[in-house]
Amino acid sequence: MSLKTRADIARAARGIVPQWPLNSFIAVNPLGGYESTDFESVQVPGAVTTRPLTAYRADIDSGRITPEDLLAAVHERIPEFRSRPVRVGSATISAAELLVAELTDPTPTTVSPTTPSEQHDLVDDITSKWVAAFLDPDPLWRIPRRRDGFYAAWRHLATHDPDLPWAARRAARRLPARPEDAVASAMTGLEVPARDEDSILRRELAGLPGWAAHIKWRSEHVGDVDLVDYLAVRLSLRMLLAHSSGSAALSTYEEAATDGRRDLWPRAVRVAERLGVGTDSQTVAIIGRVLAFHPHRDHPYTLQRAYEVHYARTLVLPLGNSEPADLLPHLQLVACIDPRSEGIRRHLERLDPRIETFGFAGFFGVPVRFSTYNSPSSIDSLPALLSAHHHITEVPQDAGDAASYTKRLRTRQAFAAGIHTGESTTVSPFAFAEATGWLFGAATALRTFAPTTAAKWIAALTSRPSLESSVTVVEAFSLQERVRLAEASLRMMGLCRFAPLVVLAGHGSTSANNLYKSALDCGACGGNRGDVNARAAATILNDPDVRALLSEKELNIPVDTFFLAAEHDTVTDRISTFDTHLIPETHRKLVDDFDRLQGAASDALIRERAQSLPGASPWHATKKTRRRADDWAEVYPEWGLVGNAAFIIGPRELTRALDLERRVFLHSYRPELDPKGAALETILTAPVVVAQWINHQYYFSALNPETLGAGTKTTHNAIGTLGVLSGQRGDLRRGLPWQSLGVGDRLVHEPMRLAVIVQAPLNHIIEIIGRNTVLQNLFNNNWISLTAREDASSPWYLYGRYGWSSSHLNTTPTSEGTPS
Amino acid sequence: MSASASAFAVAALVAPWCAASFGATLRGLRGGAAMVAASISGIGFIAAVGLAIDVAVSETQAVSLGHGAFALTLDALAIVMIVMVLGLSTVTQSFAVRYLRGDARQGWFVCVANLLIASTIVLVCASSVVMFVVGWLAAGISLVLVLNMYSHDRQARDGVQRTLRRFVLGDACLLAAALILISIGGADLALSDVGRAVGEVPVPLGVVIGLLLIVPALARSSQIPFHGWLPSTLAAPTPVSALLHAGVVNAGAILLIRFSPAVAGSAVVMAVVFAAGAATVVYASVVRLVKPDVKGRLVFSTMAQMGFMVMACGLGAFAAAVFHLVAHGLYKSALFLSASTGVNRDQVRRAWPERQPVSTKHLWIVMVLAVFIPFSAVVGSLALLARDVSASSVALLAFVVLTGSVTLGATLLSRLSVATGVVSIFGIALLALAYTASVAAVDNLLGEILVTAAVSPWWVLLPAVLLIAIQWVAYYSDRRNVLHEVLYTRSLAAGTPKTHSLKGT
């Protein structure tokens, strides 16, 4: 019986997407649990999946959505309307145009979005209090009986909880010992009929969605708490409170169904008036019959699609179809697929045409767990789709350096321990504040008025001293593994000819006083900076043993090619290089040249970015924008991935010389190097999936800043590094803060579902989708879209549930049907 | 009194009003208005520093402005407070220029925060009862307004209501006391005449006036039994909290000092002040231990710190209280403004090597040093510097010794090396010296405050011992003990503000 309760809970929790803690922020699709159903069928209490109709209406007025976009969207959604003529009055127009006429109607519609009623629940208050106390990662007073588990600890302590009425406290003594029994007994106690149990479980899980999502993550990654514990506490509380107040059993909630038919006639009249075709009943009836295919509830989806089509058109039309330049590059740079890399790649190429750049997932194909030298803690620097199998660390070049490095860290650790203890015991904070307040006051003034100077001092006092070292990939990966990873990476990014210097540039984001720092770091590195993976990949690719085996697979890396690890800081836009002590003398000059070049590119990019950053002024733009990295008052260190909307898979010739405004994920790919499509399968199932998580995180946080987004940063209140509350209590916040999405009441991010654009053999793509459920879910259910062409000279096709169809993106319309 | 001093004083007094009105008129260009207001505030701060230097150099007692009912007296305490409040306000506003960028309520913040600062300055400069009451009420109202910044938020509205209820009660008591005093004097009377007026009435009435006066002080400083509002103010943005915790909640001590003739003459009143402070120190310290959220810990820390300040007032150690409130203001504003550094800090700590095990010898050395060094540093500094520090201030030095021991012990336990030893021992000696010197200086600065009925300094032992006992319980949290569990559960419930209690329904 108890096992069945666990299964019931696991089933009810299937829709919950785990939420990672803040220090390894992983972007997730908060509605990922619904990906196996159609995007348009998703209905979640308290959340919307499209923007309000008024927003689309404003876009139509401003030209952001044009009638052609609407027509394309209608064609896509109702293909049979493409060429169906409708005779209204004396005119003949296509059915699609009829629908567009209604969508462009400037009068406001009567449909209002449903807002969730803000019902207060005492059980939420009490549960969140206990969950936070139990999960506090750094408690000053650990919760008693923590080792017994959440439910067991709570059951003991609840008998003393003054938030419960006396009768409830007494009754708490009789609660079952095991959480699954507690769930079952609460169901009985609340007189829940068996058929309603599932909906009750779902409702309880939806009560504090943030905590539930975090507990789900924790049960899978830490294991000290699970949703059975959590629901046992919630349901027991509900039963205790209900019994002590003598109230009746729980009721399940019902949702009112909306009727779409009722308003058809007035809609048709309205369209007839707009078209000026007369409102005689026959015309109205004809129009009504067409409109019936496009009920009111579909309108936002059509408008959203038109909004996306508009962008896709401006993106795809200029895409190039030139041949690769014959000129051998003297420098190659591989950057992350992250849209922010597009900016630095573009500026580097503009400054020096003989640079070739590539896009590849920022972990460079080397998934690792990493510990800095001599440290017991580690980070998982890999995509969330993988688990860590290889643990690497650093070996210092010089033993003397290593010893002094450790000594310095120990000293800092000791002072930090002293300060922490002085602040946190019960007796010491009073005199501590008196003695150190003056220093704190000086620091406050310095950090506010001279953030850069303050940051230098703080860095000198706290951050880790530099240490010449190398990463231990040879110990962690066998030669075969290293060769396999190297080959896969080179084939995936289509890197087959090599310049003397190849820079592998990961990325990271520097900001101060920022709880969402990790969200700005590399998503492919699990919300960490990309330096470690770049160093590991460079070490592998510089390894003569690896190169020897690669040459057997027709991947010849010349002896005079050197791979250099680097990192692009997305706030300062500087590219810093790592392991410079490993650079051979022959390559020093090349590296110096690169350094000069990146300096110029970085300045150009930062001036470009400063134009859109809130509060940036054109005076001293470079200096002031870089200052944001150190400024503790800054809530907009950078725009992150705002505006992300598309993912292009193909050679750089497609996009070179285009300004994509840092909105597009770029993955390099050359079908010639990938005859069987294996690399393409990896690209579609890994980088595209990670990008889709990010894209949907932005999408839903932008649409629902208060429920699926984290709200404003200004009232954020952190619980260690596990999450934030807004204000003093309540649910753990999910998603991105408003400062990642907009300014004031203006949304800056344009919420669009990711448009995946591929240049590759269409039959490969179809086969790959056919054997990967995750891709079927995403593409068939319209969570993201897929547009592809065979090669540079072929037309674009749009993927749909029933195969390829000619895309509206082709300048010259092509015939319909599946390509041979 | 020099002309320059008056000029400086006027500039400092006028600056926040100007800033507030700029904030109000330029509301359209939010960021720009905020920048202008912060700059004006900065000018005010510079003027205040100029005033302080001028007064110190010319050895003036006080600067007087205005006449009759509108008289303001800028004595040493007032100048210290003006410098601190304007400094904090400048820094916080500059911080908020960036932090609240784009926020729809940024204009509101600029306007109301400056009103709050302006009225706080009126209250510290007031030389008559009426003026003080006006300043006090204005500060209370602007505080409530600034807390109402995110009035669309349910938590914020809830916080405003709780605050308002306690402030109304406190301010009613203040009004009552003021009315009694005025009716005794027949007209508005100068704060310096309050002692004479209280001396003229029968003792029981004097006690009543004293008790009425401490209610607003306790309410504004979030002391038991009026402590329920401060924890529910976190729905306001961080700069509001920084301003509130650093520069506003400590107004209670200012009231007690300004009305000290009516308060410090009665043993009952002083006992109540001490008891409220001591109870709050213990209560808030316990609750802070169970709070998981950063800002929640800061709130209860403030409450405890204010308890410490009020307790010092009860001991008659007003100089120590003033010293504490200034230092704590700087400390707490820094902590609030940096409340989002958790992830940054975590990243720094990831590089740290494993802690080394502590040997018995190591432990003994550390224990001896941790006991001996802070104690001798404090005793040495006392002998060296401060013959004229009052007995009750000396009692509070016990906390300095304890803090020194705890900090030194934790540092050396983590690593015992020449570097950590020398730096921390010198640091502690230096701090002890500076601390004693500063308290002595503040003692001089405040001048004579007649205290006739202070609580005996020995009573400090009571909260100190309780605090140590609680730390002990919390440290051994793995023990299964009912008392421990009850204390934990009660503290957790006390630390979580509830929207409504079930018991009431």
Add this chain to the structure above:
Amino acid sequence: MTGLTKMTRVEVVISNRDAPPVRELIVSAGATGYTAVSGVSGLGHHGAHSGALLFNEYDTLTMLITVLPPENAPALIDAIRVLLDGQSGVMFVGETYVSRPEYFQ
């Protein structure tokens, strides 16, 4: 098959994304262990399935195999049926024989 003890073998093929609750149920059912084969491929109700993906373990299929005494099996089987209700994934149940039954109890 003399000297061997009859046991029940339960195999579940499920997306790795959905596997944690199955593993948890197996452990809660008192099984002493399980075998996980990740990246299994094949053809099923939803068409063909890729085997191991290079950089995505999360969306591949995994097969969890556990063996437990016949008297403990029905509870686990019922629970997994509840869990699989309404999602992709299959369960096979069969008899099996083990030489060292104490390993599985």
